[in-house]
Amino acid sequence: MPFVSLSGIRLHYRIDGDERSDAPWLVLANALGADVTMWAPQIAAFAARFRVLRFDTRGLGCSDAPPGPYSIEQWTQDVIGLLDAxxxxxAHFCGLSMGGLIGVALAARHADRFDRFVLAHTAARLGAPEIWQARARQAREQGARSLADATLKRWFTDAFAEREPLLVAMIRDAFAHMDDEGYASNCEAIGAADLRAEAGAIHAPTLVMTGRGDPSVAPELTxxxxxxxxxxxxxxxxxxxLSNIERADEFTQTVLGFLTGPIAH
Known part of the structure; x- marks a missing residue:
């Protein structure tokens, strides 16, 4: 299992695609409560066109969960540090939810390292701090797994959950094994991040995606x-x-079309 050590912590990452290829790089960033496996539906198609780098955000998945607080500045420096290492x-960048928020910051602050951005199910501000503070408090007091069922109800429609129970169970299992403190610290960092003043500075070609019924990040915010x-x-x-899972083929083809097609001027 590959790791990179950055500023005293280890970040877990995976690379897909032919290592001898000169194909462009594509970085994938996860939602809060998910790990690198959330991108499994996209990997075969993406790796056929790109060298794909996915990673677990600090505090989540197999990456280290150092004591908080965490911040949007740390997240972006983790990504830049991973690229440097x-x-x-x-690279191109595709992030969903919290991963999309990281993408907004990277597009505004580190445009020299990226070509095109896909920002999915996200916004420049992901809700009021009190909401995230309450979620962090529950993760610390009752464990992150206590949030799993309610979170998955927001992630997938009932029809999809009934049709794909094993897939949803796998996503739930990854969520339920998140580090409680790491999850809580990421909640607090989301609550503190407000990039509304920076979004207008983004000039890179950007695809923004949402789900019509997304209850986690209202489509009007996206x-x-x-x-x-x-x-x-x-x-x-x-x-x-999580449209990349619920509408996997449509999500995959939309992203590929944007990343490989001409840019409108």
């Missing part, structure tokens, strides 16, 4: 992000929060 000069970014493309899928 792997000698990746430039649309507002797209409207703040000059020239951004906006796409709605018929899904809740």
């Amino acid at each position: 792997l000698s990746i000069e430039r 649309r507002a992000l797209a409207e703040a970014i000059a020239g951004a493309r906006f796409v709605e899928l018929d899904a809740q929060h």
Whole structure:
């Protein structure tokens, strides 16, 4: 299991695609409560066109969970540090939910390291701090697993959960084994992050995606992000929060079309 050591912590990562290839790099960033396995539906198609780097955010998955507080600055520095450690000069970036929030910061602050961005099911501000503080408190007092069932209800429609019970069970299992303190510290970092003043500075080609029924990040907030970014493309899928799983083929083809197609000027 590969790790990179950065500023005293270890970040877990995976690379897919032919290591001898000169294909461009694509970085994938997870939702809060998910690990690198959330991108499994996309990996075969993405790896056929890119060298794909996915990683577990600090505090989640197999990455270390150092004591908090965490911050958007740490998240972005973790990504840049990971690129540096792997000698990746430039890449495309695709992040969903918390991963998309990280993408907003990277697009505004580190545009020199990236080409195109996909920001899915996210916004420049992901809700009021009190909501995230309450979730952090529950994770510390009752364990992150106490949030799993309610979270998955927001992630997937009932119809999908009934149709794909084994897949949903696998996603729930990854969530239930998150480090409690790491999850809580990430909640607090989301609550403290407000990038609304920075979104307008993004000039990289950007695709913004949402689900029409997303109860985690209201589609109008994601649309507002797209409207703040000059020239951004906006796409709605018929899904809740994890459209990359619920509408896997449609999500995959939409992202591939954007990353490999011409950029409108």
